[in-house]
Amino acid sequence: xxxxxxxxxxxxxxxxxxxxxxxxxxxxxxxxxxxxxxxxxxxxxxxxxxxxxxxxxxxxxxxxxxxxxxxxxxxxxxxxxxxxxxxxxxxxxxxxxxxxxxxxxxxxxxxxxxxxxxxxxxxxxxxxxxxxxxxxxxxxxxxxxxxxxxxxxxxxxxxxxxxxxxxxxxxxxxxxxxxxxxxxxxxxxxxxxxxxxxxxxxxxxxxxxxxxxxxxxxxxxxxxxxxxxxxxxxxxxxxxxxxxxxxxxxxxxxxxxxxxxxxxxxxxxxxxxxxxxxxxxxxxxxxxxxxxxxxxxxxxxxxxxxxxxxxxxxxxxxxxxxxxxxxxxxxxxxxxxxxxxxxxxxxxxxxxxxxxxxxxxxxxxxxxxxxxxxxxxxxxxxxxxxxxxxxxxxxxxxxxx
Numbered sequence: 001x002x003x004x005x006x007x008x009x010x011x012x013x014x015x016x017x018x019x020x021x022x023x024x025x026x027x028x029x030x031x032x033x034x035x036x037x038x039x040x041x042x043x044x045x046x047x048x049x050x051x052x053x054x055x056x057x058x059x060x061x062x063x064x065x066x067x068x069x070x071x072x073x074x075x076x077x078x079x080x081x082x083x084x085x086x087x088x089x090x091x092x093x094x095x096x097x098x099x100x101x102x103x104x105x106x107x108x109x110x111x112x113x114x115x116x117x118x119x120x121x122x123x124x125x126x127x128x129x130x131x132x133x134x135x136x137x138x139x140x141x142x143x144x145x146x147x148x149x150x151x152x153x154x155x156x157x158x159x160x161x162x163x164x165x166x167x168x169x170x171x172x173x174x175x176x177x178x179x180x181x182x183x184x185x186x187x188x189x190x191x192x193x194x195x196x197x198x199x200x201x202x203x204x205x206x207x208x209x210x211x212x213x214x215x216x217x218x219x220x221x222x223x224x225x226x227x228x229x230x231x232x233x234x235x236x237x238x239x240x241x242x243x244x245x246x247x248x249x250x251x252x253x254x255x256x257x258x259x260x261x262x263x264x265x266x267x268x269x270x271x272x273x274x275x276x277x278x279x280x281x282x283x284x285x286x287x288x289x290x291x292x293x294x295x296x297x298x299x300x301x302x303x304x305x306x307x308x309x310x311x312x313x314x315x316x317x318x319x320x321x322x323x324x325x326x327x328x329x330x331x332x333x334x335x336x337x338x339x340x341x342x343x344x345x346x347x348x349x350x351x352x353x354x355x356x357x358x359x360x361x362x363x364x365x366x367x368x369x370x371x372x373x374x375x376x377x378x379x380x381x382x383x384x385x386x387x388x389x390x391x392x393x394x395x396x397x398x399x400x401x
Contacts, residue, residue, distance in 0.1 A: 036384035036385055036386040037377055037379060037383050037384065037385050038376040038385075038386050038388050039336075039343075039372045039373075039374065039375045039376065039379075039385045039386070039388070039391075040372070040373045040375075040387070040388060040389065040390060040391060041338055041372055041373060042322055042325065042370070042373045043368060043369070043370055044320070044361075044365050044367055044368060044370070045319075045367060046317055046318065046319055046320065046367045047317065047318075047320050048317055048318075049314065049315040049318070049320060049351075049352055049353075049358055049360050050311070050312075050314050051250065051314075051315065051352035051353060051354050051360075052309050052310060052311050052312060052354060053243055053247065053255075053309070053310040053312065054243075054307070054309050054310075054355055055241045055242050055243035055244075055289075055307075055308050055310075056241075056305065056306070056307060056308070057239040057240050057242060057291065057305070057306050057308055058239065058303055058304065058305055058306070059237055059238075059239055059261075059300055059301065059302055059304045059306060060237070060239070060302060060303075061212075061233060061234075061237055061302055062233070062236035062237070062238055063209075063232065063233040063236040064212065064230065064231060064233070065206055065207070065209070065230065065231045066227040066230055067093070067203050067205075067206075067227060067229040067230065067231060068203070068224075068226050068227045068228050068229075069095050069201065069203070069222060069224060069226075070197075070200050070225075071197070071200070071224050072221070072222065072223045072224050073095040073096055073098070073221070073222065074095065074096040074219065074220070074221050075093060075094075075095060075096070075216050075217065075218050075219060075220045075221075075222060075228060076094045076096045076097075076201075076218060077093060078092070078214065078217060078218055078229070079091060079092060080092050080093075080211050080229065081211065082211050082212065082214050083210065083211060084210070084211045086208065086209060086231065087205060087208055088205055088207050088208055089205060090205045091202055091203070091204055092203045092204065092211075092228075092229050093216075093228050094201060094203065095200075095201035095202075095203070096201070097198060097201050100201070101198075103194055104191065104195065104198065107190055107191040107194060108191070110187050111184065111187045111188060114180065114183050114184040114187050115184060117183070118177065118180035118181055118183075118184055121173065121176040121177040121179070121180040122180075124173045124177075125170070125173035125174055125176070125177050127173070128166070128169040128170040128172070128173035129170055129173075131166045131169060132163070132166035132167055132169070132170045134166070135159070135162045135163040135165070135167075136166070138162065138163075139159045139160060139162070139163045142155060142159040203229070205231065206231075207231075207233065208233070209232055209234070210231065210232060210233075211230070211231060212231060212232045213227070213229065215227050215228060215229065215230065216228040216229075234296075235296060237293065237296065237300060238274060238291060238292045238293065239259065239271070239290070239291040239292075239293075239308060240290060241273075241289045241291050241308050242281070242286040242288055243287050243289065243310075244285065244286060244287075245280060245285045245286060245287050246285070247353075248287045249352075250312045250352075251276055251287060251289060252273065252276065253273050253275060253276055254272060254273060255272065255273040255310045255311065255312070256270070256271075256272055256310070257270070257271035257272055257273060257308050257309065257310050257311075258270070258308070258309045258311070259291065259293065259306055259307070259308050260307045260308075261297065261300060261304055261305075261306050262304055262305040262306065262307075263299070263301070263304060264297065267297075269293060269294075269295075269297055270293075270295070271292055271294055271308070272291065272292060272294065273289050273290070273291055273310065274290045274292040275289065275290040276288075276289045276290075277289065277290070291308055291310075309355065315360055318351065318360050318361065319360070319361040319365050319366065319367060320358045320359065320361065321335060321348075321358070321359055321361055322358065322359070322373050323353060323357045323358065323359045324357065325371045325372060325373045326348075326350070326359060327345075329345050332345075332347040333347065333350065334346045334348045334364065335348060335365070335371040335372065336371065336372040336375070336379050337369055337370065337371050337372075338370040338387070341385070342381070343379045343380075343381065343383055343385055346364055346365065346371075347364060348362075348363065348365065349361070349362045349363040349364060350362065372385075375391075376391055
């Protein structure tokens, strides 16, 4: 049977259309919006985990001092510079004493006068004591005469009055001696206080250390409590470490630490957690710990950044999954598990994690399960998946089949 030319043309066009539709469907199913989601998977295995904490810190001095005057004044001289090592009691700077010397001289004169007044009061007390003794003797003699009616009652009353006056004079003399002694004590205390002020204008080193800052120069006026110099103890350097609160479980004093200073990036230094601060930073949501060096490194500088890794005790044998596989769905934490070629979200109860990207699973999985580690896009229970070795194609590779 012969087919006419127009019929042949129509059949050819129909075959071409069918081929194009089939090719389009193939492309849509393999690489278009209907294509399966490419995923990488990992088999769940059992093992032990060596969890660790990581944080960034800065080198600080545990012991430092601000050296300054206790009263406002003018700096007379500064005798040390930044970087100088100082010894306990060494004179670092001196404030202008202004009129302290003249006030000390005035108090010395007042003390000398008070000593003279005290001596005069003591002499008056001796005189009053002698007068009182004489009055007492006269009173007893006249009392005997009055008992024998040799003198009148008026004469005896005169002697009684003399004795009372002598007793009062004695009490006044004793009070004068006591007052003179108290005045002398007060003046000596004032002199001691003024002498302490005179000593306070000499700024001395409270301990061995290194000058870290020179905040005032000669001729500058400073207020009470303002630092003229700052000292630090170079042997007390440690690291103020900050760790994310959500990953700080297990942070305790005594943990061993590996320290890498920014200036010595190729060297790992040993340390330990000396203290965990009671107060955390509520703004950055970090916990703060102080990490001490086991051996003080050379050429370390205050304020230098450091990376610190804290090693926690190893866990017992348990199921481990990659941390990249952990997802959150509907408020639950879990993984997408491959079951019969379909993704199924499985909630998990997690434990410790390591810096190597492994997470301990306490409940929800068993060894041998396959979980999705990375996916081309977000998964759902209705997603079709295609397991591949890697989501990133090697350089020069063609389109995936």
